[in-house]
Amino acid sequence: MKLYQGAIRTTHFAISFLFAFCILTGVGQAAEKADEKKEEKTISEIASNSDRHDGLFTLYTDRKDGSLYMMVSPEQLDREYIYFAHTTDGPVEAGHFRGAYIGNSVFSLKRHFNRVEFVEENTSFYIDPDSPLSRSADANISHAVLAVQDIIASDKNSGNILIKLDDVLLKENLLQIKPTPDPDAKPKDGFALGNLSEKRNKITKVRNYPANVAVNAEYVYENPAPVVYGGEDITDSRFVSIEVQHTFIAMPNNDFEPRTDDHRVGYFMSRVTDLTTHESAPYRDLITRWHLVKKDPSAALSDPVEPITFWIENTTPLEFRDLVRDAALAWNPAFEKAGFKNAVAVKVQPDDADWDAGDIRYNVLRWTTSPNPPFGGYGPSFINPRTGQIMGADIMLEFSFFTNRLRTRAALQEIAGQRHEPTGNQAARFCSLGNGLQLSNMFGQQMLNAAGADSALAQQLVHDSMYYLILHEIGHTLGLNHNMRATQTIDRPFDAERVAAVGLAGSVMDYPAVNVAPPGTPQTLFYATSPGAYDDWAIEFGYSPALADAAAERARLEAILERSTDPALAFGNDADDMRSPGKAIDPRVNIYDLSSDAINYATNRLGHADTMLDSMLARYTAPGETWQSLHDGFLVLMAEYARSAGVISRYVGGVYIDRTPAGLGSQDKPYTPVSYDDQKRAMAVLNERIFAPGAVPVTNELISHLQQQRRSFDFYSVTEDPKVHEWTLAMQKGVLDHLLHPVTMKRITDSRLYGNRYDLATFMDDLNDAMFAADAGGNINTQRQNLQLEYVNRLAAMVKGDKKSAYDYPSQSMALLHLERIRQQLRKRGRLNAETQAHNQHIRYVIE
Structure with a gap:
């Protein structure tokens, strides 16, 4: 009986198993058919429920959930594009600020079976295409697969495919947004972003044009229990938002001719190493410059086909607009030495303009007023890394640096000689001139007050400083990097005739000391108000049209470069300057110095500071006022003591550098101790x-x-x-x-x-x-x-x-x-x- 019951149970189990198997098989087959049906979805089906954005890539925004799709044609695969990203808004403590340029590279889209890869290309090397070695051009060089997306729809007739773009953009795929934390830092040492949210990130804006597509994305970083809450510009440190604009740009198809960098003149560059040359310095670095072409190539001086046009943003205070325009146009005489007239043009953005500064088709002079400003001025540009062609630029100007709002922490750091600035690749494009100008102006204002100067001089101080800042930042957007040796070219900075003849500095790309005349001496310029001799020479090297014959062109450029032995054309960049202890060796390459005898100039400045200390209490005693201005003024004076002492100290153990090639110039030794x-x-x-x-x-x-x-x-x-x-x-x-x-x-x-x-x-x-x-x-x-x-x-x-x-x-x-x-x-x-x-x-x- 038990055997019979067991047999029945076994038979029942077998039948049940078979029944379940059939059901599951049917379900599985149905699921497979559903998947097949899903895979067969066409682009038109998705497009019918979406808003279409035509341009470089056709984009679709789903009307229901906001998903963003990108259509890629067969012709757009395996083709290079330029990627550019900048921060549209973000708190400074999070490592971001409005207008910060944070990404610039070359990428391509590659199809691998049923997926599309975003691949960043390596642009750092050159291999002679005529060399047999060109067959191994990719050996041991890594490209980067930044993102991979499944193809979710296709069109059999056109071959077009569709991917979900927000899955690419709403993660840190194309670039790192959250700064790398200091491995030695402790949680209480400073504010830190949390982890990227899984649900709060979103696409905020889509703009599409024939040659570029721009997508803004908001990233939210979550930290449920922050240790440091950050400043007042962070509303809630548990949820911090950073907005970034990602831009894909068509690779230019024009007659732009790359120009190779030379160590005697200072341009930003796209680094390229030649792997097939026998030279000891195998560099083919490409300077960054705009594509300027003469309307009349036969004329010695011609208008460009398309000028470098800057737009004054409609956020610019009305009282500053004429000054901003004049400072930008002051670069035109330098371009005349390169054969171009009216190379720089300036327009004002209408109040009812249908475009904003995020549109990369416009180069914009922008203004902000920030609670925790990271700069006074900032002039970045983005380029085609393959050629060095500048594709666009903006200039950020910070209103707070033209007020009396002292950043106490910055003043104390200046007193201690602690200038915490980026190192490595970021340092080349970092500019803190505006920070320094604010302290310099406050010191200059104190000197004028102590001397009983009239209000016209105080207004000139503000005018000259703003004019200089804009000249400087425009210079960056033209491709010029810093020249921290330029302020030692003037021998008599308080001689009006001398200053009128040679200018106050060889370049506006330096960080100068404010040139306030001592009591009893007529005031000349507080800061340079026109590009200097070095700037003219650098623009000539970078922008003068090339000759058709390659050998003749090399000889022409070399003739320009041989003038580097002229003391007025002296050059040293940020890597050469001695702003920080233990950094660099030549004391003539420094910041906040002035005159060909910087020791004497700084010594006299210390004497002026002493004089101001004597009268300080009387000058800052005003009925009904607190003592905050006196406190701030004292810190400004201490910062000036520290700056002057820093300039003087660098001559101890200093070594002068001469980078003149052998056989040219004075034949000085490359290294000569002070x-x-x-x-x-x-x-x-x-x-x-x-x-x-x-x-x-x-x-x-x-x-x-x-x-x-x-x-x-x-x-x-x-x-x-x-x-x-x-x-x-x-x-x-x-x-x-x-x-x-x-x-x-x-x-x-x-x-x-x-x-x-x-x-x-x-x-x-x-x-x-x-x-x-x-x-x-x-x-x-x-x-x-x-x-x-x-x-x-x-x-x-x-x-x-x-x-x-x-x-x-x-x-x-x-x-x-x-x-x-x-x-x-x-x-x-x-x-x-x-x-x-x-x-x-x-x-x-x-x-x-």
Whole structure:
């Protein structure tokens, strides 16, 4: 019976299994048929429920859910396009700001069976097409598959295919948007974006034109429990939005001729390395420049077929518009030397314009007023990386930098010599001129007020600074990078005839010191108001039309470049400048300097700052006003002390560079150390004006009035008392950062082999005297105590460093020698007050 029941159960199970199998098979077959039906969906079916956008690529926006589709024709596959991206809005703390250019590359669309790949092409190398090596042109060079999308519909007759574009754009596929975090940073160190949302991102705008398509996307980054909430420009740090415009551009099909870069002149460039040449410097780098063509090629001076046209955005304050226009047009005389008249044109965007600044067909001078501005001016451009042709440009101008709103943090960083600016590839296009101009203008305004100057000079200061900023940023959009050596070409900056004859600087692409005349001296220009000799020469090199014969063209360009030996055409870019401790070697290439004797100019500037400190309290005492302006004015003066000290300090251990090719010019050596006399002179000024007791003559009465205006509970986590000891030491530390930098000290020793007479022993004797000689026999004030202990701690760290120390042995030995001398000197001191005794005991503790 049990066997019978078991057989029945087995039979029942088998029948049930077979029935279920049949059902599942039927369901599976039905699903397969449904899939087949789904795969057979046509483009027209999707298009019927969508809004169509005609242009470079035909786009469709689904009317129900907003999905964005892109149609690709067979002719558009395996063809190169230019990709360009910029931030349309985003908080600065998140690493973004309106107008920031964040992506520029070449990509192609490739079909692989039932999918389409977005592939970024590598444009960094050249291989001679006539060389047999060209057959292995892609060897060991990686391209990047940025995104892959399934084909969701097709048209059998045309061969067109359809992909879902928002799946490409609403993730960080085409470029990285969230900045890479510092691996050494802790969560509490600063604001950080959360993770990219899965549901909150969206397409916000679609614009399509025959030669480009632009799609704006909003990215939302989520962090449910942020550690740092960010500033007031971040509404809710749990959900932070960044909007980016992605633009696909048709590869230009024109007669633009690439021009190769040369190290003697400064253009932005598209880097290209020749893999088939035998040259020791296998560079075929292409300068970035606009496509200018003469209307009349036979004329020595001709209008262009199409000028470089800038539009003044309708957000521009009315009172600035004429100035903006005039500054932009001031570049036209430089182009005349290249054979073009009216090369630059300026128009004003109508208030009822049907386009905005995001339309890349227009080059726009834009204005913003931001809560946390990252710049005063910013002039980027985007290019065809294959040729260097500039395709478009914008200039961002920040209104807040022409107001008295001091960014206290920036001022304190300037006092400490801490300029946190990008490095690597980003550094080449980074521009912080506007930041510096604001502090310079505030200092200049103080000098004018102290001298009792009339309002016309104050207006000229604002005019000259804005004019210079626009000249500078326009220069960037023309392809020029910084020339940080240009402000040393003028020998008499307060001689009106001399300034009228040669200008205030060789180039408007430098970061100059504000040229405020000392009391009793007539004012010339505060800043250069026209492109300089270097700018004219650079434009001639970059934009003068090429000759048809290749050999003749090479000779023509070389003849232009050979003029680089003219001192007025001196050039050094950001990589050459000595703005930061341990960076670069030539003190003539620097920021915030002026005149051919920068040591003397900066020394006089320190004297002017002293004079202003004497009268500062009286100048800022106004009935009914708080002391905020006095507090800010004091920080501005301290920042100017730090700037001037930084300029002077770089001559210690400096080496002049001459990049003239062999056989040309003066035949100077490529490297010539700064003279013994100038290094001694620089150290003497630093001793007297920065390190000596009372070097910064701040009265107790002034200090007691340095009060910030209270705002709500902003003092909750900080104390508001004036921290003059801290500020003074920060300035002094900024100078020591250079003088005692391992790179500087090594160079002092190395450069003895090729002419440096200011050896390490002499330098350390002078520095040690600056620290201790002035008060060796008596009591030491608290500011000097701070400085001396800072110095001794640095020497001790040099000696006690591990085997991986960055200091060479001669530097460590010299540090040990002077620690011993300091220890012996402390034994000789007589009766001292308790503060000095405690200080001396502290020094002994550090040394022993």
